Amino acid sequence: MDDDCSTTEAFDELKSRSLGVSDVAQIAAGTGLAVYAMWVGILQPGFRRVPLKLQVPYIPASKSQVRNVMTLLKGRKGGIVDLGSGDGRIVLEAHRRGFTPAVGYELNPWLIYLSRFNAWRIGHHRKVSYRREDLWKVDLSECKNITVFLAPSVLSLLQKKLLAELPNDALVIAGRFPFPDWTPYRIEGLGVDRAWAYSIEAQRNCQQLSQLTRNVLNNNLFV
Ligand SMILES: C[S@@+](CC[C@H](N)C(=O)[O-])C[C@H]1O[C@@H](n2cnc3c(N)ncnc32)[C@H](O)[C@@H]1O
Numbered sequence: 001m002d003d004d005c006s007t008t009e010a011f012d013e014l015k016s017r018s019l020g021v022s023d024v025a026q027i028a029a030g031t032g033l034a035v036y037a038m039w040v041g042i043l044q045p046g047f048r049r050v051p052l053k054l055q056v057p058y059i060p061a062s063k064s065q066v067r068n069v070m071t072l073l074k075g076r077k078g079g080i081v082d083l084g085s086g087d088g089r090i091v092l093e094a095h096r097r098g099f100t101p102a103v104g105y106e107l108n109p110w111l112i113y114l115s116r117f118n119a120w121r122i123g124h125h126r127k128v129s130y131r132r133e134d135l136w137k138v139d140l141s142e143c144k145n146i147t148v149f150l151a152p153s154v155l156s157l158l159q160k161k162l163l164a165e166l167p168n169d170a171l172v173i174a175g176r177f178p179f180p181d182w183t184p185y186r187i188e189g190l191g192v193d194r195a196w197a198y199s200i201e202a203q204r205n206c207q208q209l210s211q212l213t214r215n216v217l218n219n220n221l222f223v
Helices: 002-016 021-043 063-073 089-096 109-121 152-165 200-222
Strands: 080-083 102-105 128-131 145-148 171-175 186-188 195-199
Touching (some): 063 089, 063 171, 063 186, 063 195, 080 089, 089 109, 089 128, 089 145, 109 128, 145 152, 152 200, 195 200
Parallel strands (some): 080 102, 080 145, 102 128, 145 171
Antiparallel strands (some): 186 195
């Protein structure tokens, strides 16, 4: 009985007490530690050798975003590659729509396990593949259909890699963030779910045209 009273009193006191500076500091430190532990243990593995400015966090594509990406892929066939495949949802959906081989490149081992588990759950584990590889080191010269959902800070650099490696008839779909210097031939959806489709041939022609224009201008200026 006494015990009950003292517990209730202690609880009441705790409820009525306002938080002091040290309480706030302890809560902040605890929260910070938990976030740090989650970052190091779950989100960061695999990224140790990737420069900080190229590290992109995991944010899964929304259902509408996946739908918009698939709409832009209509009429295409063959293989598909998702660069930074997260939990594998784009690869899985592309496979369901007939793309084969469907491959995801992902650095985070936990996300690779999760992707394989997701594929296994619906009986597609032998039909899709998730590889633990750094997307910056993957050879893309044979890829015809590529999807990306990466941070705007890395898209400029990725443009260069894609232009240097992809075949002329390749199609690139960017989810949520567009490529900064490219002109899309189609856009699907609105807001954060939007997706952009780019033809590599068109980007190369555009690049050649602007180089030609620069040469002409330079010649005129210096003759
Ligand atoms: C914004 S998420 C997109 C996930 C997925 N593509 C989707 O649409 O749901 C970006 C993913 O790229 C992965 N990633 C970032 N840099 C990478 C790299 N250098 N190589 C492979 N994967 C990378 C991250 O781990 C993260 O899962």
